[in-house]
Amino acid sequence: MEKLAIDGGTPTRTTPFASWPIAGELELELLKEVLESGKWGGAAGAAKAGYEPKLPALERKFAELQDAAYAVSVVNGTVAITVALQAAGLKPGDEVIVPPYTFIATASAALAFGIIPVFADIEADTLLIDPEKIEERITPRTKGIIAVHLAGAPANMTRLQEIADKHGLALIEDAAQAVGATWEGRGVGSIGDIGTFSLQSSKNLNAGEGGILTTNNRDYWENAWSICNVGRIPDGGWYQHERFGQNYRMTEFQAAIALAQMTRLEEQMGRRERHAALLNELLDGVKGIRLLRQDPRITRHAYHLYMFKLDPIVTDKNEFIRRANAEGVPLASGYIPLNRNVSVIETTRMWTGEDRIYECPVCESMCEKEAVWLSQNVLLSDEQAVREVADALHKVSRSFGGS
Structure with a gap:
């Protein structure tokens, strides 16, 4: 198996992604x-x-x-x-x-x-x-x-x-x-x-x-x-x-x-949509990665983020992110559960006089183990960048026993 960049191998991508914001x-x-x-x-x-x-x-x-x-x-x-x-x-x-x-x-x-x-x-x-x-x-x-x-x-x-x-x-x-x-x-x-x-x-x-x-x-x-x-x-x-x-x-x-x-919005949206579709195609079926379901009633997705989930064979979400980052892919962990956020709980107590804890097990699992994302500027990059992202994620998935 190809040596991971985090272990001294060659990073999959070494070129910066599209800069943001774009102005002229x-x-x-x-x-x-x-x-x-x-x-x-x-x-x-x-x-x-x-x-x-x-x-x-x-x-x-x-x-x-x-x-x-x-x-x-x-x-x-x-x-x-x-x-x-x-x-x-x-x-x-x-x-x-x-x-x-x-x-x-x-x-x-x-x-x-x-x-x-x-x-x-x-x-x-x-x-x-x-x-x-x-x-x-x-x-x-x-x-x-x-x-x-x-x-x-x-x-x-x-x-x-x-x-x-x-x-x-x-x-x-x-x-x-x-x-x-x-x-x-x-x-x-x-x-x-x-x-x-x-x-x-x-x-x-x-x-x-x-x-x-x-x-x-x-x-x-x-x-x-x-x-x-x-x-x-x-x-x-x-x-x-x-x-x-x-x-x-x-x-x-x-x-x-x-x-x-706003004069650039339509062109940028189109580029994000095309590159998200390509990334879906390249990652579909990769063991270790699960794509999100998109409701067919979504007639246009804005792709502020490209999100996906990690398969159970990936036993450590943070380690997957570290390996992807070393390959030159700015993968991020995403949110923490707001139902467990200390400031939200304490401010709610200030207004209500009650300690309110809401069980949201799906969200908590996603935050801890599964959900990851790429920011929109990655999708604004060229097609070669998208292919290199997919190559890097394939490489990292294989390091966890994926295919």
Whole structure:
């Protein structure tokens, strides 16, 4: 067997993967327009004649991209979730059901407003929230569900909407990783009550920082807009504060970057999709690696991450990652279970006075033993890079007795 790089052999890949973020002359041009306009923030102040404000343009184009009627820009994706819950009518003390396999913001954004996250386990073959685990978590205090479109794969929105409708719950889509993704031909963020997106620098569409909410419900849009604009109301006076709100606004500079980035989005999505399909083909049937199931109703996967699982013959997930990393493949371990996260448990106790522990054995097994991922910039690299990733993973799998 070929000697592993970690044992002194030759690494499979020695060339860097595609850099991220990608920027060019258009970003510079739009940023210069903002700089010279005199209108740097989005809420007030007159711009020079002929200047088109960037924030309204971004909100309009983003809503169109995701098949939504309305969009509201915010400072980041975490705040977007908090605002979405408030806009949909949830209040401190209410409960919202979330998956435990997600970035901590899905839970901490709720806790920031005193809304209590309740964890329902994930599906072993998709790593997305298991709809059939949700109803057993519903109590009289449950007021919402957050569907996380993990890695760019939409959750089962058809079943989640059925459950939400049956129990009168708000359905929030955490689409931080899923810009451009679709479920049965509809853009995520336009299917539930409100969708939330992140424009943080690692995301497939980024502005360094920032976030956007989308909805088809005008009342929710007005609520969200008001919350983000210190309680003002659309078309109201500058000092007409009719709701409790905060200043959660993005700047024109961030909107300028996001608008420029949107011009590259379709080409980049296509490249990720092609290379993910190639990687699936090259890894299919490899002993030691198990591909995730993709629901056929996912009509477009955004591939913010390329995720797969390790077969039981791989007895040490961390060692597999170490060997892959030595081969030049930036394989990562992924999340830890939020249902076991100390800060989430302690903050929940602060709000409820209770120690709440939710059993999520599938998620815990995935985190400890099975789930791994590659970041989106790997898929943005050329075909040779993808083939070398597959070669490296084959090589590492063989070192555990795979084929």
